Amino acid sequence: RRPTRIQHIAKWKSEGHKWAMLTCYDYSTARIFDEAEIPVLLVGDSAGNVVFGYDTTIPVSIDEMIVIARAVVRGAPHALVVVDLPFGSYESGPQQALESAVRIFKETGAHAVKLEGGERVAPQIAALTAAGIPVMAHIGFTPQSVNGLGGYRVQGRGDASDQLVTDAIAVQEAGAFSVVMEMVPADIAGQIARKLTIATVGIGAGNETDAQVLVWQDAAGYTHGKTAKFVKKYANIGEELGNAARQYASEVASASFPGPEHSY
Ligand code: KIV
Numbered sequence: 001r002r003p004t005r006i007q008h009i010a011k012w013k014s015e016g017h018k019w020a021m022l023t024c025y026d027y028s029t030a031r032i033f034d035e036a037e038i039p040v041l042l043v044g045d046s047a048g049n050v051v052f053g054y055d056t057t058i059p060v061s062i063d064e065m066i067v068i069a070r071a072v073v074r075g076a077p078h079a080l081v082v083v084d085l086p087f088g089s090y091e092s093g094p095q096q097a098l099e100s101a102v103r104i105f106k107e108t109g110a111h112a113v114k115l116e117g118g119e120r121v122a123p124q125i126a127a128l129t130a131a132g133i134p135v136m137a138h139i140g141f142t143p144q145s146v147n148g149l150g151g152y153r154v155q156g157r158g159d160a161s162d163q164l165v166t167d168a169i170a171v172q173e174a175g176a177f178s179v180v181m182e183m184v185p186a187d188i189a190g191q192i193a194r195k196l197t198i199a200t201v202g203i204g205a206g207n208e209t210d211a212q213v214l215v216w217q218d219a220a221g222y223t224h225g226k227t228a229k230f231v232k233k234y235a236n237i238g239e240e241l242g243n244a245a246r247q248y249a250s251e252v253a254s255a256s257f258p259g260p261e262h263s264y
């Protein structure tokens, strides 16, 4: 198996081959997803929610991203590893974006970065691309702007679809190799997917995009509490882990663990 590179993503777009991306935040899970042949892993700043326990992705620091990204890169020799630029690490302009992305590249060995925004971050995308850093863009609902967007809402409905199309074209023209579209109507996402020459990755964006992404804890039933409508639960890891923990504790209490086979 050869490692996934951005050239494969471009080829898959031209062939109409759909692919899957999952988030990932640690070495052990990276091993599992890499062996499952998930071609692209996203070290998302959703780590803020599912790993660090913050209410939003806003507090996540570049240092936190670097620690988890290094672990994922070590566990995934074949996957293309994309790392989110966290809030506050690229908004000042192309220079700041470049400094942040260079740090991530030098300290983690990741293969691409992702940032949120359309037209407004086109200069950042152009600067990174020119420096040889592949960029995945992210438009529609952008969690780092949750305060400005007024909550977790579907974006690009009605008249707002024009701006979504403008944003999609702007990131493609700036040099992004792909673009995530989050929580947008399926028909608009489909129109954009057909219009763009770069790969579109949907999350809550219907099934006409070139790829899909989910936060793995959501997809595996490991997330605490309720998940969004766009999530499909492929497993019940949380329940399984809870049962394992309870059984272990009860066997310790009854001294049935460890048994002779676990003892020296
Ligand atoms: O941080 C993240 O997990 C993401 C995906 C949901 C696209 O940005």
Ligand code: NA
Residues within 6 Å of the ligand: 044, 045, 046, 057, 084, 143
């Ligand atoms: Na993110």
